[in-house]
Amino acid sequence: MMSTQTSSEWVWTLLQMLLVASFSQAQEPVCRHRGDAENTHLSKGGDFIIGGIFSFHSSWKDRQETYTQKPLPLECEGLNFRGFQFSQAMIFAIEEINNSTDLLPGISLGYKMYDTCSSTARSVRVALALANGNEVEFAQSNTPCTRPAQVQAIIGETSSSPCMAVATLIGSFYIPEISPFATCACLSDKTKYSSFLRTIPSDYYQSRALAQLVKHFGWTWVGAIRSNDDYGNNGMATFTETAQELGICLEYSVSFIRTDPPNKIQTITEKIKHSTSKVIVAFLSFLDLDVLMYQLSDHNLTGYQWVGVEGWIFDSQTAEIDQHHILDGAIGLAIPKAHVSGMREFILDAKPLNLSGTEMFTEFWETLFSCKFNQSNSSAENQRECTGHEDLSKLQHSFTDMSLMPIFNNVYKGVYAVAHALHNILGCNETCNYKVQLDPFMILQHLRKIHFKTKEGDEVYFNENGDPPAKYEIINWQPTEKGIVDFVTVGLYDASLPADKQLSLQNKSLIWTQNSKQIPVSVCSEKCSPGTCKVLQKGKPVCCYDCIRCAEGEMSNTTDSISCVKCPPEFWSNERRDVCVKKESEFLSYEEIMGALLTAASLFGTCMTAVVALIFFRHRKTPIVRANNSELSFLLLFSLTLCFLCSLTFIGRPSEWSCMLRHTAFGITFVLCISCVLGKTMVVLMAFRASLPGSNVMKWFGPTQQRLSVLVFTLIQVVICILWLTISPPFPFKNFKETKDKIILECALGSTLGFWAVLGYIGVLATFCFILAFLARKLPDNFNEAKFITFSMLIFCAVWITFIPAYVSSPGKFSVAVEIFAILASSFGLLICIFVPKCYIILLRPEKNSKKNMMGKGTPKAH
Template structure:
């Protein structure tokens, strides 16, 4: 079945030039005859008839345009393959022989001036056609889908649709935009479907998207086989309905849509379930129907998002369609079958005329047909065909132009142009079509034009409209390829105009992160709270984030909050309390010292070296005061003095106690007849002990300060929500040496005092020193675990408390009894009374 260039009775397309050029057009109606069945079972995809009309419209426009090919008229030859592969090769060969006889590769009689071929709708058809056309290097334009594998094998093939990989990326960007991470895949059960699944699924995985199911649509063109497919279709329908994936990506061609509609119709009849999913449809697809699907509802596609080849409205084309009538067409082998199946009528005197069918008047209006049967607005496929015709015409125009470099290059006149000469022009051609859009091919023969994203809105009368809601431009700047107007989208009615969710499970809210389920794909996960110290500010985070050092998580672990700088200050209650106690004990110590100085001639003061007593009291006074250095903001000078001052004054205080105790022991042993220790009795030994012990500690502190001195530092990790301003000890080893030496002095002093506590001496302080050192050791032994278990400013508070407590313990145990006698019992502070009490005691 074919159409030749004399198409309409209203006028010839041969405008009146000196020559004509023929364009071949293959397979647009997509219908099939079955010789073994009654002829009324011809399957005719009426909607694809618009492709024929778009082709004819473009040829007509060019022939009427005096600025394009003014001396040349375009003709055309349209053939249908009936989905039979062998017929494709015959059609391809039929483009080249003489006008009267089919003699392959033999030129005689009048030749067809063929300049190019347009077709076909499917990549497989284009491939079979290209096998023959490529031998003759004839330009071929494919407008259905872009199979990249053909691009390298057939260099004379031009693509009126962007590379399929661009469409894959566009679909992925659309899925990511709506956060649809759990989607279904459906494709036709053919080589093109296999190619789609093989190449698209890895792209999904790379972008964190999983396929919930993969279904292949089986189809048949023999009605007897439909029963065999029902079981398969029902199983597919159930799998789709039970899936949690609310988004389905559909890939295929006309045959896939016809089979899909049968599958959905059968499933809804058998299971009584209304199908409610969001379809994302590839550009190769179109909403088509054949005669037996005429009254089927298209509600299932309401809210679908369809990628389609970019197109623009053409009012002239709609006017052209309104004038189409069966009686106005000449040599059109398609219009009567189209008219009969579209309007459910029959023309008289045709082979399949039936008395039960109404007669076609020829006055039926195309505008009354539902969308699946015919559209009055130009579809993306028709727009591609229209641009294909214009590309060929402009290429020929450039070739014949008197100023054209191509005409000079090839020495062309109107009678010797060869189709292969057009390739150099087509690879570089740029022109504006009749609606003002720029048409341009790149070096790979790919049309530089993106995809429209349309939203399908259906109506109860089985009509629909397409609303453009976005654009996919693969050649835009990175990150700007996809533009989408989310507010303009109408969703399937069951979603109540809320963006559907398509996830394997509920999303993980901020504060939680995803943890993979064993045995499931990575899109199926559990939501678990973030560990301490980490946050997840967004939904569906794969892992939790760690805040910067100077920030900490909020309680919900959804954002980072700046940490507050803290230190033990005088303004807060804890610091103020410790400072008050330090001053109070300092005042008490000063009062004791003043009391001892006032009563310096009394026996109890003179006992055990009066100067050691004064030195011990001054040391204790400094111990209380050095606690104040630990309070306040850490600064360089404070950090240098804090531990060294504490270490020095405590060492002096403990060395005084050691000297006092040793003095008692030496005096007791020297009192024995003939003792050789009498030479050690005196103040020199006590002074030497204090001086020697203090020099050793001073040496350790000096080495510390010169090698690795303490410095002001910040601790961002000890306390989760705070930055601790502290003094870094510089060298932990040297700090340990200071504490260790002080501990050594305490141990020696305690040991000596403990052994000397029962010496029979009137003024023996060993017992008081023993109790004082016992308190001192208890405080500092408890200090170590307490200090290590606290954080931040409380570590400083613990150390201050230990300093105050241990110093107060020494002050109380050693000097409280003496002060009691001096102040409250002065009658006992005489030598005779003390000796008498001693004798009474023993």
């Protein structure tokens, strides 16, 4: 509040408080006061004096100064009944101490109280008056310049900015200042305000509690309005910082002071009207809020959820002004309720005011009862005449309202803190030591160390910053049927508790804006459900975002997740993307149709081979069985049986043993099989050459040599397999890359070289066998087995040549199925091509199963 009047008053305040030293002929310094003296508004003598600085008026008349003459003193107006209540609470505490025999026995406390008219400049002026004894008597006489402080401590001011000015000034003199209602966190800085203490918690805790309260109800998109002074600016700065830590965004943050021009307040109204947030955090004094309420009422701006501070949340006068129910359902922090026995009755007793002086009592009484003392005839028609005996007990007025009892209690505790400090300094027991020379610094030091309980059980002490412990009640404005607001306590906040237990809400039904029982919603963007994550909108605060569905293989199981979490390798996200489920393991099993068919084919081939072996065994002495070495035929049938059975090792869940067995069994059995076929092919060729004149080649390829060749060929494959298993054997492997949502259980080859060596060796033998059989296919004989071997090798080679690209390109379990199919197809090719024609002759054409027919030569063709 810096009008022309205020600026000039600042200048004159400094000038008037200067004590100009002059020296007499005896060279003794004397001091003479310059400027107008200040008269106390309420005072009482005593052994020790406590000063009081309160706003008995809320404003002053604005005058245009000409600067050609000394400005007149402020002419205060707008009686502030809260100031009278505060002063009455201070007087009550002093009178109670004076009547006590335990505290300061035999000592009487007095008081001097001044009116500041809500002016910071005047607050400084009266503070100096309290320190220097700035009364009329002193102003009119010459006194020594060096004199002790006139008061032992000062109670007041009741707002932050005047307290900062006063504390800066009197801090140099170490005169303690105890405020019951100045909450700015900046006042905790003891390097600047060394003599300041308070009986109300710092806004540092209130601001943080306010942010936690907003977060508790899920409001992340809020508007903020603050008083443009130290109280509002510092409090809102701490709230904003804490809000950012908790993920709360401010759509707007505006400030004003009640003396701002109407167009500025109109701008704030328009900003509220066009905002999307439905919650307003108001860090305002009750005077500023009252001004704002008038403006909002003109626009009927209802439907907003207000969150308030102790400056107005439990103020009944503000509730009376809110005729349009704009603040209905407001919630905020308040000083815990207090009860001091006898204080209410004392405050409502106007006798001390009457005794203080006619002028002050007259203004107070006339304003309170809307009457006039000693009315003239001209005014008698408009107002009734005051008698001075009107009944206060039946009056419905803000002065009789005791909703500010917690603040009155703070005044009460401040006075008692001073009394306890004096009690300790004077060494009071049954009597006090009057000889102790009191010093402001000594009183300040003892004040910082006091620790006592009031008669109501309230614990009073100050921390290293001069602040009391921070405790708040959470208040909810609940309108009643009579139109009166009921301030209901719905929770508590205790800063001394662990962080997760500081805020506690009771199980009481809360009333919200427009008498709703549903918690209002105030967010820039709706919550992102599980399965989605937040993506910030460009150029907007972090509370404004879009919800994007998590990608495949990612999940989010919390609301408003900032990112999606990638599932572990063995897990995959479900359809809703809100949980990772274990991937389905995929392998060729016996239960599925493809596995069952392949198993059936394998068993069928095994049985078919067994039937052929049985037929051959029963007809083992017939020429067709004995031809081409029946021993090789039975060994071939045995190896074919193993070939059919080894395909079963490829079916089922891969294990360490099955992975090593399947490839080695396949490689060895097929080499055994091809070795037998190769032996039979060589027998055909050798037999033809043995029939030529002068040939004795059969002696080099008899049964022993045939067995040895099969053994050697097979042992080579066995050595390859042993080396493979020793160096880098196959092992079970979980393939996560083949498919996204499944785990392919397969057998890793280990050494790829070992696998292709086994397969290549089979290919070499098969190719060699095919070439020999192809050369022997047209040898003259009634039953030339080389023809069938050639065809079987043709099928064998065709199957395995097509197997390679099919195996490489087949995904997952289908690659295993391709390998099994190749094994079965080549086995069936050998079985059918070599043995079925013989079985046909044995069973259906027995007449051809004779030695004569087998040895018959075809007629040679002419060349």
